[in-house]
Amino acid sequence: MNASTEIIMPNVVLTCLQTDKFKTGSLSINLLTSLNAENASKNALIPYVLRRGTATLPDMAAISRKFDSLYGARIKPVIRKKGEIQTVGFFADFADDKFLPNGNNLLSEITGLLGEMLLMPNTHGGLLRREYVESEREKLIEKIRAGINNKRSYSMKRLFEQMCSMEDYSVGRFGSEQSAEVITPQSLTKHYHELIANSPVEIFYCGSSDPKLVKKIIRNVLSAMPRADEKPDLGTDIRMNSLEEKPRYFEDQLNVTQGKLAIGFRLGDCMLEPNTAAIKVFNAVYGGSVTSKLFMNVREKLSLCYFASSGVDLHKGIMAVSSGIEFDKYDSALNEILAQLDNVKEGNFDDFELTAAKSSVASDYRTIEDNPVTLEDYYLTQILIGPDCSPLELASLTEEVTKQQVIDIAKGVELDAIYFLRGPKEEQ
């Protein structure tokens, strides 16, 4: 499977992965824009409003019936936060023609629909329809509020909001309730036109069709898309050190039975010239795998929790640890989590731990090749921050990571902030 990348229009890049491996084809179109508190909600709202109706398929029932007739094809809005870049767009997947009765050409049909959704919305008096904007705005607000329903991801969200309060990274991918509430059909329509004209566009196709044909179909569909001459400056500010000398502490109280501990770190020096494979291996040694220090000690040895794991965000240079614990185990869990990081810094991990971490990371990379959704996200990330190689190449780079590299990365890691989600006062 080879990826081919080509600029097909000003600021429009098409990445094609031609393969017969999958029974479905996929096509995504992503507009890239900077993540900030002012615009995040407007950006996030746009694809949901566009999916409510187009010039020829005026409402959701018409669109959904069309999808049914195309053998259950789907087009879903996709909003991502990639560091301090927000990506806004659609992901379509559809059956490969060879498993359908003759005479179908789903790629062409779906691309046409996608283009229509993006460029020819159902408008009234030149504005996106009020009922669609208002109804989707309420749904967006509900979705932002619903963040509290999953306490683990909520605790991570609250950590980043406060740890990075001076950085755009604190903004969630859907923005905030406050910024969503003030959106009107007028303000959204204006923003929609700006977004369409100014955003760099990343298109990704994975399936059995010839890239030349894919390019032709897409160029045809997007021919009317306005394109600004200048390329906006997009990127993420990476803070190398913790904000204050001592780690900051934040907490919330909710009516829950289990506490959630979320700890944020800056990856530090390794972000100067990030070695993706080595940072991932470091994370797997520390807390990103079932053979990691956190899993083996905080869970298996001390039975303090059901989960304790770490994850890294290479766009921003941040690592976060998350664990669910009894309220009164706060000190013992925190101490153990930090002590295990010190162990990695001091090189207190054996060959087995290193090898297991490397195999786990390498396997994760190889698996990416077996799924169009993960492939799409991999290549989108690659375009933004690299590295310039396929998942399989990255898997083999992983095998070369040394113990010293892991130690060096760990040594640069700094604790920045601690967040604890506690239960009601009387239960403590």
Added chain:
Amino acid sequence: MQTKKYENIGETLITERLDNGLTINIIPKPEYSKAFAMFTTNYGGADRRFKLGGEWLQTPAGVAHYLEHKMFDMPDGNALNVLSANGASPNAFTSSGQTSYYFESTTGFEDNFKTLLTFVSTPYFTVESVQKEQGIIGQEIRMVEDNPAFVVYNNLLRLLYANNPVRDSVAGTVESIAEITDKTLYHCHEVFYNPSNMTLVVVGNVDPKFVISAAKEILPKEPGEVPERDYGEAEAEFPTETFKSIQMEVSAPLFIIGSKFKPAPKGIERLRQVTIGKIALQMLLGRSSDFYTRLYAEGLLNSNFEYELDYTAGTAMILASGESRDVSSVKNELEKELENVSKNGMNTELFENAKKAFYGSELRILGSFSSLAQVVTEGALADYTPLDVYTEIEKITSDDVLNFIKENLTPKKLALSVVEPISKQA
């Protein structure tokens, strides 16, 4: 070894039944780099009272799940570590009706597969290791108690069923797991982890001959007794109660509307019922249905709305779940829709479209190894082959679909479980 080619979908299914009673299903996918293996025992949280050697035995809630946690312990180490170190991503889950151990790997499949068969068939528990797990599982139970999606589901099961132990949490309670000892685990392993009560599914880049010979070599040679289970007295046709609401830290009310129905006999009849049921739900509640598009536009439903057919531990259910600011209106609207369908029938023009959409969504499953392994496992436990669904679709008529709805989805059969936000008092 029996090989069946499905030209229509480009798949091959290899089936083997060993002398020890184990069924093995293999779907080779040489074009992929990974392989996925799932080893399942027909034993879940609801299998608490069973008959062995003529005697009925009762076990505490949560044994199947506890056993799942402890099976990874081996005399010479931990299978999770061995598999991970060899490049596999292993995991396991327990539901009301099954416990499955699985891994995915891109290298070293043969060693990983042998490890899977070995650890699942080798019980090794000590008093200390069983004791220590109580802390971990206790925290898992706590985590789940704070999970509104779990709570709303569990409460629904308690509305629908009076006797069947599916109404209790699969993991048990902090109190019930305190009764579990190493002896309980050894005993339940012996009863339920015999090959006659198990099924093995492998999907991906593998050599089928290796899979079969490794299973023959590693697993016990003799068939075992498939224990008879007691799920309590026969359930009534209608729910025990029809409404339950509790308050939790959520942003908006979450709901599940459910209805129980009689599962069709195992075999092709079951597959037919599953297919009809899924098409019926798609027409009634799917993204293009009148019900969904209308309630979505009115702001009563959002895109979290989902529906499914669920078969487990001798039960069958229809579930529709989502979030709504006005749950009782959603239920009213659904009841009106059901009455309308039973009086006026369904729009048959939409029927052909629904079949097409269903075909496409079933095709998608073939690309997800874990989903495919799970549906093949469910099929194996209910004596059908899910890959037959692609031809079975063609045999379904719009009357089949209408009858399914009339029989199984009348307003009187519905129960509603809700988790509401905590009312804040000034």
